[in-house]
Amino acid sequence: MEILNLCKILFSGLGTTLIIFCITLFISVPLGVVVAILRNSKNKIISRIIALYILIIRGTPMILQIIFVYFAPYYIFRIYIDRFLAIIVAFVINYTAYFSEIFRSGINSIPKGQSEAACTLGLNMFQIYIYIILPQVIKKVLPASSNEVISLVKTTSLAQTIGIVEMFSLAQKQANYLFSIIPLILAGGYYLILVGIISIAFNKAEKRLRYYN
Amino acid sequence: MKEILKVENLCKKFNKEIILKDISFSLNEGETLCIIGPSGSGKSTLLRCINNLESIDNGKVIIDNNYLISYVKKLNKKLAQNINTTMVFQxxxxxxxxxxxxxxxxxxxxxxxxxxxxxxxxxxxxxxxxxxxxxxxxxxxxxxxxxxxxxxxxxxxxxxSKILCMDEPTSALDPELVGEVLKVIKELSKENKTMIIVTHEIAFAKEIADKIIFMDNGKIIESGKDVIDNPKNERTKAFLERFNYNKEAKK
Structure with a gap:
């Protein structure tokens, strides 16, 4: 009975975990594609700015980025921003950088000849990206992006650093309160279930795209 | 016969290396032009310039009297989207x-x-x-x-498109598969499709071409209808001789 009750308590935090996960994913994936294309840009100023952004984001701990996004507006402009907004912004900035590098490797792996052929057939760059390059990129980057997506599920637990109540923070609280390891084990179980679902979804997507090479 | 393509003094450099030097030729509608020559002689680059896949450093490409590619510093991708020419790749x-x-x-x-x-x-x-x-x-x-x-x-x-370009269409194929592709090209030539074909198939070039250009070192050495049967330039002779030698060696 005690365990069932714990499950319910943790479940109430699962919503926040999932919302952070979903919003981050839906913004940072398309944004990652755009950043990847900009990183490849022939304009050196643009590509260098993007390179610097990726270096900074990948080169600093995420916990620092979260705290920075939340507190910097206060120290600089003396304004508070909403915790939830801050966490979404921090996650999007972070995951866009990682996704963009995965997508860039995918885009660069498509032979240049295909866009040249499409160009001589009268297609413009937009059509070439949408109909020829990106569909192939999706297939190529699925395995690598599943890593990122899985890590995102687990990284949502960092939201508690700026006081957001999500599943893992509830688990820790219960563990302290009950002086027991069981809440943490249950939290681990929830993460496992989520990651299991994601893995199955990725496997299915890979199978569906197996109709060409 | 109507002139469909005119290339005037085309020059192309990669960094400081000159790839194409002062190339000029023209092509009439319905003709098949074959470009032959050793590797690295600039044949493919010429074709890519005509298709706007490379920028050119000097000269003009005029297609059907009204379309013009001239010197541009940067490659204009929009130009490549014209469908005056299409290209078959190796x-x-x-x-x-x-x-x-x-x-x-x-x-x-x-x-x-x-x-x-x-x-x-x-x-x-x-x-x-x-x-x-x-x-x-x-x-x-x-x-x-x-x-x-x-x-x-x-x-x-x-x-x-007005002109169909082919860049070594059979070079990546195994010998057994070359025939089926050449057969298709031959039929197109019979139908009077205007074509520019860069090829190493000398016998095939001789058979279908209305005009042959021999290139070496970024220059047109010799052009005309009977370049292969009756080469005048020493360089052309040397190139074709090696080819004949290979042919005999195979036998």
């Missing part, structure tokens, strides 16, 4: 995520804005022409090299 460059039929329909629908039905009819017509009608729903990965190249040719034919 390594096919089919779109792997589309079926054979979709490959042929795609540019018709998106670039020429043909309706789906019309594009499909034309695609099937072209597939009949190259003898691959039964493969229309296959994906490129399930075709042999020769079949891929024939589809690439059909894809260009569906666009019906």
């Amino acid at each position: 390594d096919f460059n089919l779109f792997p995520n589309m079926s054979v039929k979709e490959n042929i329909m795609f540019a018709q629908q998106k670039a020429l804005r043909r309706g789906k039905k019309e594009a499909e009819e034309i695609a099937i017509k072209m597939l009949k022409k190259i003898g691959l009608e039964e493969k229309q729903d296959f994906y490129p990965c399930n075709l042999s090299g020769g079949q891929k190249q024939r589809v690439a040719i059909a894809r260009c034919l569906a666009i019906n």
Whole structure:
């Protein structure tokens, strides 16, 4: 009975975990594609700015980025921003950088000849990206992006650093309160279930795209 | 006969290395031009310049009297989207995520804005022409090299550009598959399709060409109809002799 009750308590935090996960994913994936294309840009100023952004984001701990996004507006402009907004912004900035590098490797792996052929057939760059390059990129980057997506599920637990109540923070609280390891084990179980679902979804997507090479 | 292509004093450099020096020639409508020459002589670069896949450093390319590519510092991608010329590549460059039929329909629908039905009819017509009608729903990965190249040719034919360029269309194929591609090209030549073909198949060039250009070191050494039978320049002779020698050695 005690365990069932714990499950319910943790479940109430699962919503926040999932919302952070979903919003981050839906913004940072398309944004990652755009950043990847900009990183490849022939304009050196643009590509260098993007390179610097990726270096900074990948080169600093995420916990620092979260705290920075939340507190910097206060120290600089003396304004508070909403915790939830801050966490979404921090996650999007972070995951866009990682996704963009995965997508860039995918885009660069498509032979240049295909866009040249499409160009001589009268297609413009937009059509070439949408109909020829990106569909192939999706297939190529699925395995690598599943890593990122899985890590995102687990990284949502960092939201508690700026006081957001999500599943893992509830688990820790219960563990302290009950002086027991069981809440943490249950939290681990929830993460496992989520990651299991994601893995199955990725496997299915890979199978569906197996109709060409 | 109507002049369809005129290249005037075309020059091309990569960094400081000169690839094409002062190339000038013209081509009439319905003619087949074959460009031969050793590797690295600039044949493919010339073709890419005509197709606007490379910027040029000097000179002009005039297609059908009104279209003009002249010196531009940076390659203008929009220019490459003109459909005065289409190009068949050595390594096919089919779109792997589309079926054979979709490959042929795609540019018709998106670039020429043909309706789906019309594009499909034309695609099937072209597939009949190259003898691959039964493969229309296959994906490129399930075709042999020769079949891929024939589809690439059909894809260009569906666009019906003024000039069809081919950059060593048989170089990436195994010897057994070369024949089927050459057969298709031969038929096109008979139908008076205007073509520029860069090739190492000397015998084939001799058979179908209305005009042959021999290039070496970025320059046109010799051009005309009987360059192969009756070479005048020493360099041409040396190149063709080596070819004949190889042919005899094979026997």
